[in-house]
Amino acid sequence: MPRPAKKTIKKEKEKDATAPSRKYKSFSRLRGMKDILPEEYRYWEVAKKKAEDLARSYGFKRIETPILESADLYERSTGNSSDIVTKEMYAFIDKSGEKVSLRPEATPGIVRAYVEHGMFNLPQPVKLFLIGSLFRHEKPQSGRYRQHTQIDMEMFGEPGPVADAQTILMTYNFFRELQINVQIQINSIGCKECRKIYVSKLVDFYKERGRRSKLCVDCKKRLVKNPLRLLDCKEEKCVSMLGEVPQIVDSLCDDCRNHFIKVLEYLDELDVPYNLNPLLVRGLDYYNRTVFEIWSVGDEQSRQSSLGGGGRYDDLVEHMGGRPTPACGFGLGLERVVAKIKETNIPLRSESEDCIFIAQLGEQARRKAFLLFEELRRAGLKVRQLFTKDSLKAQLEEANRLGAKFSLILGQKEILDGTILIRDMESGIQEVVDYKKIKAEIEKRLSNGESKEKMAVPLDKEEKSA
RNA sequence: GUGGCUAUAGUUCAAUGGUAGAACACGGGUUUGUGGCACCUGUGACGAGGGUCCGAUUCCCUCUAGCCACCCCA
Numbered sequence: 001m002p003r004p005a006k007k008t009i010k011k012e013k014e015k016d017a018t019a020p021s022r023k024y025k026s027f028s029r030l031r032g033m034k035d036i037l038p039e040e041y042r043y044w045e046v047a048k049k050k051a052e053d054l055a056r057s058y059g060f061k062r063i064e065t066p067i068l069e070s071a072d073l074y075e076r077s078t079g080n081s082s083d084i085v086t087k088e089m090y091a092f093i094d095k096s097g098e099k100v101s102l103r104p105e106a107t108p109g110i111v112r113a114y115v116e117h118g119m120f121n122l123p124q125p126v127k128l129f130l131i132g133s134l135f136r137h138e139k140p141q142s143g144r145y146r147q148h149t150q151i152d153m154e155m156f157g158e159p160g161p162v163a164d165a166q167t168i169l170m171t172y173n174f175f176r177e178l179q180i181n182v183q184i185q186i187n188s189i190g191c192k193e194c195r196k197i198y199v200s201k202l203v204d205f206y207k208e209r210g211r212r213s214k215l216c217v218d219c220k221k222r223l224v225k226n227p228l229r230l231l232d233c234k235e236e237k238c239v240s241m242l243g244e245v246p247q248i249v250d251s252l253c254d255d256c257r258n259h260f261i262k263v264l265e266y267l268d269e270l271d272v273p274y275n276l277n278p279l280l281v282r283g284l285d286y287y288n289r290t291v292f293e294i295w296s297v298g299d300e301q302s303r304q305s306s307l308g309g310g311g312r313y314d315d316l317v318e319h320m321g322g323r324p325t326p327a328c329g330f331g332l333g334l335e336r337v338v339a340k341i342k343e344t345n346i347p348l349r350s351e352s353e354d355c356i357f358i359a360q361l362g363e364q365a366r367r368k369a370f371l372l373f374e375e376l377r378r379a380g381l382k383v384r385q386l387f388t389k390d391s392l393k394a395q396l397e398e399a400n401r402l403g404a405k406f407s408l409i410l411g412q413k414e415i416l417d418g419t420i421l422i423r424d425m426e427s428g429i430q431e432v433v434d435y436k437k438i439k440a441e442i443e444k445r446l447s448n449g450e451s452k453e454k455m456a457v458p459l460d461k462e463e464k465s466a
Numbered sequence: 467g468u469g470g471c472u473a474u475a476g477u478u479c480a481a482u483g484g485u486a487g488a489a490c491a492c493g494g495g496u497u498u499g500u501g502g503c504a505c506c507u508g509u510g511a512c513g514a515g516g517g518u519c520c521g522a523u524u525c526c527c528u529c530u531a532g533c534c535a536c537c538c539c540a
Contacts, residue, residue, distance in 0.1 A: 083539075084538085087467075139538095150540065284539095337540090392500050393501075394501095397500095401501085421499095425502090
């Protein structure tokens, strides 16, 4: 009996509710997707600007590739043994029956573009960088999203260790200049030939003394499918055997070993600190020789501390139908970088700090203020306004919020007198100025301070401590 | 994909088996031509669905989402 009774109660409740129920359903974000709100975006600008500046000073040019490409592109490059392709791709059949995928990784698209546009005809090396979204259907966590942003830099056509070193140096500088403490993990996984030899050594190692039986379930599979990944396992029983495991650097062929040594020598000379990590192998199929990862210092235990990684991929361009072209590159996860920037508490200058605020009272004044605003803006001054509000109080509140240096106040009285008020927002002192001389007056007052438009930038250390 | 924890205003947090308070933020006012401080005041929330109960925001289940660990990556 309670059931129907209850329903009526509920219905009545709804009817009685004084608050009007919402007319339309509201939506929420898809899982693992993220909004970047203006406040947070200021930090993004810092990171993006740093990446762009750095890329350009090392001679990289910006490229943009489609977010949607043939799924086959990723299957053939990133590889069918990688998790990215096998379980994380946003792949679907489009209306023309083609199997397509949202970009899970930046390198394949760039390689495709390199081949498709015949960039091997350009003077080599060809250096390209991309900032864009990648999509992977993973279970989200902090610092891990289904859509994330990477800064990706790729260098084609340079076989020498100088390319590897420069790539790593650039990555290192990116973090150092953003005041983020990182550690570079580096290893060489050799070329096709010497890796083959190493892998068989590795497999033999596990076959000996019944080591195989002590491995975890996943590693038993890895032993057959992708033995290199055994080095990556975090299961305690597998980790315990890694101490005695043969190291790949001991199996490198002469060319690979010399290449690696040269890379390390460059890094030493450039004072780039690194940690030789014989267990570092990367999850993508196309790497050879140098591989590296950037870990943030302080929380090495957590794998989320990986801020970026990369390496050399000398066979991929040919594998993707291009002329044989050596290449190397790296990607950085911007969400994680931004999180780190926030952690370091770098204060950001507000983009409106020290602006000139124009306040108006009355319709006539508003029209005149509009023109004044445009005039000052075109003169390159950082001017702000809130012409949508009528009350002076609301406008000055806004000026205060923005951190304005001066407010110009234009009302009916000033229009009749041909004047304008200039108010110093710190002292509150106001002066009546001849309207025609306002621009000169502002410029005079700003001559030592600055109020030109510029991007949000981190304060220098001295300013921060002040 | 597996396991654990969590879910209350825009945000950070309370309380309660009888439908909820604060702080900050936001709006209005004290000041119809003057911001920061103060005071007054207003708007605003129990993630969704089901169950137990006279009654559930509270207890139980399912879902969803977030966080953490694993997997993997950035």
